[in-house]
Amino acid sequence: MGTSRIGRGVHKILLSFWSGILLVFLLGVAGPAEAAANIVNPDQVYSYTIMQRDIERLVKAYPDLVSMESLGQSPYGRQLWAVKLGRGESVLFLNGSHHAREWMTTTVLMKMIDTYAQAYANNTAIAGYNVRQLLDEVSIWLVPMVNPDGVTLAQQGTAGLPAALAQTLRRYNGNSTNFTRWKANMQGVDLNRQYPANWNTIRNAGSYPWYQNYKGQRPAQAPEVKTMMDFTYRIDPEVTISYHSSGEIIFWHFNTLGSNLSRDRTMARALGSLTGYSLVAPENNPSGGGYKDWFIQEFGRPGFTIEIAQYAGETSVPLSQFASIWKNNRTVGLYSAGQSYSLWMKKQKVQYLQQSMDLLAGTQLYSRIGASASGINLLPQRLHVIAKKGDWYQVQVSEGVGWIHPASGKLAVVEEVMATAELKVSSPAYKYPDRYAPKVTNLEPQTVQVTGRWGNWLLASTPSGSWWIDGRMAELIWPVKQTEQDTATEPGQAVPSEPEVSGQIVPESVSTP
Structure with missing residues (x-):
């Protein structure tokens, strides 16, 4: 489904100098890959500029684990940055800051990248989750700030903008200079009322550009939304989570097929248990237009909207709440990565290889795929690979026929x-x-x-x-x-x-x- 739409409207802009930066970094390294000190500081108003700087620092600190790309530009010229964390074939997708005043969701996602990358480099667990194994199995893609124009307006107001544009934005804001309440993008369009999912019947939607709730003239009118849709088709995730910041609740259902109901409810309950947030009950005729709504409708896979904070009204969440929000959400990405991997593995077909490969480090041999105990330790050797399913390999060795699940770099030709x-x-x-x-x-x-x-x-x-x-x-x-x-x-x-x-x-x- 996704391959036919790859690149449609998404102009991938890789920074050409990153290869050079990587080489310079490698030439200066005297030891193995090690975790850097904390890069993301959540105790501040987390702006687009700070986010971009921190992404660059994370890529430099973890060049074999973290990468970045621009999905294109916002209407006012800011890059929509996507970050990839991990090295697996299965995909989890997290995004934040569809709504401008909800910029703390960006902080949460950036803190996740920093924390998980440190744990991977140090080979340490987080709350019992084996981070290195998870990030070898799964690539977590994140768009930490879907709405960089709106976030900048909410944080900085109209300072530095052309006078005519500033006047238009004040008019969209009810002639108020208080832009901390701004929710839309800088064209006055609410990005989470823009997705083609029950768009015609969205409730509580304004009819003209405004600081909040205007759904636009047509679905996917906003470039940011079109970019998000195209990117989702391209990476083809098993699970998505869209972070918002009002109510400590989890939306998980949107006209969900009966065959998927048990699966999605189980995940939603687990996320509720991790975060302490309440699940929103399914509706017979839900108001749509949100990213989660569109993903469930289009892909038939688990999609969630997590509201991270107590209701803050028409303003941003106070910085004082971040510590408790982070405590509640620290393991959400890890749990969801594990679920993404399980769903991906269920779809994989056996590929018969019949080739010789080199096992370069000790690896466990199991009787079946998915086993995690009672394996036989295989020493480095040349072995015969019979088949592959997902990232598991069936091999013939002197001990017999079994399955191995080698980490990155352990199995090669x-x-x-x-x-x-x-x-x-x-x-x-x-x-x-x-x-x-x-x-x-x-x-x-x-x-x-x-x-x-x-x-x-x-x-x-x-x-x-x-x-x-x-x-x-x-x-x-x-x-x-x-x-x-x-x-x-x-x-x-x-x-x-x-x-x-x-x-x-x-x-x-x-x-x-």
């Missing part, structure tokens, strides 16, 4: 090579090709023998053993073939090289949506 690599700087060496693998040592600048390659990674032979290094930190040098030496008969004639493969390995893109 390693290309055997005979070359050398010149390390220009001190480079960390790992047990297997992943920056979150156990680090063995630091290799000082030197020339090492290379016997294997997988992607950007090189298997380097050292006096202490063979370890993996990031090839972006080395210059790979291929040996000159004997036949090429024979052709160099003239004095001073240069020996041809292998232009197709010689030289420094080019880093892959940072963002992998």
Whole structure:
């Protein structure tokens, strides 16, 4: 369903300099991937500018775990940033700040990224959730601020805007200069009344541009909403959560099919238990137009709207409430990631591979998919892979036939090579090709023998053993073939090289949506 609409209206703008930043970062790293100190400070009015700065810092701190991309621009030129956290094939999607005065939802989502990334890097659990395993299985996509124009207006008022625009916005605001109550985008359209789900019968909708509740002239009229719809089709999430901030309640039902009712109610009750929020009872003729409504209607999958705070009226939630809000929502992303993975796995079909692959680190062998105990520990070896289902692999080994669920970098098809690599700087060496693998040592600048390659990674032979290094930190040098030496008969004639493969390995893109 999603592939036919990929890119429709969504112009993905990757920052071209991120590859360079990543390389500079790697060249300066003396040790393994480690958690940075807290990056997101929630004890402030969290603006678009602060969010953008923090996203960039998170990407720099966790380049193999966090990436960013622009989905396009808002009507007034601000980027709609999407952040990807995790490395799994299944997808969970979280978004916030559809409504301008509800900008604290952005803070919650940014705090999630920061907290989960730290736990992943340190390999620590959060409230019993194995963060590293979850983020190896699931990619959490987040659009922390759907409405950056409206948020900026609600926080800063009309300061710095052209006089004519400021006058128009004051008129949309009932001639009031109090923009803290502003809910719409800067065109006076309520973005959460814009989705094509019972749009014609939305209740309590204004009929002209206003600071709140105007549903527009047609569904998906607002560029921000069109962008959100196109992005959702592209990433094809199993579960979505749209964060709002009024009432400590959870909306979970929108004309939900009877076959999905038990599934969605079970998830809603679990979210209610985690947060302490009440579930909103289903309605026979619900007023629609919201992101959650559209997602349930279009995809038939679990979608939720979580209202994080006590009713604040026509203003933003006080900063003093953030600590309790964060306590209530700290594990929402982790629980929902687990549910997303389970739903994704149920849809996967078995693919028969019948190929040899290299197991590069110890991994448990199980009798069935989904098992988490009573496995047999497999040592690194070349094994025969029979089939794949999702991110599980059926293998034939001396112990018999079973299933493995290898973490990133543990299972690969390693290309055997005979070359050398010149390390220009001190480079960390790992047990297997992943920056979150156990680090063995630091290799000082030197020339090492290379016997294997997988992607950007090189298997380097050292006096202490063979370890993996990031090839972006080395210059790979291929040996000159004997036949090429024979052709160099003239004095001073240069020996041809292998232009197709010689030289420094080019880093892959940072963002992998």
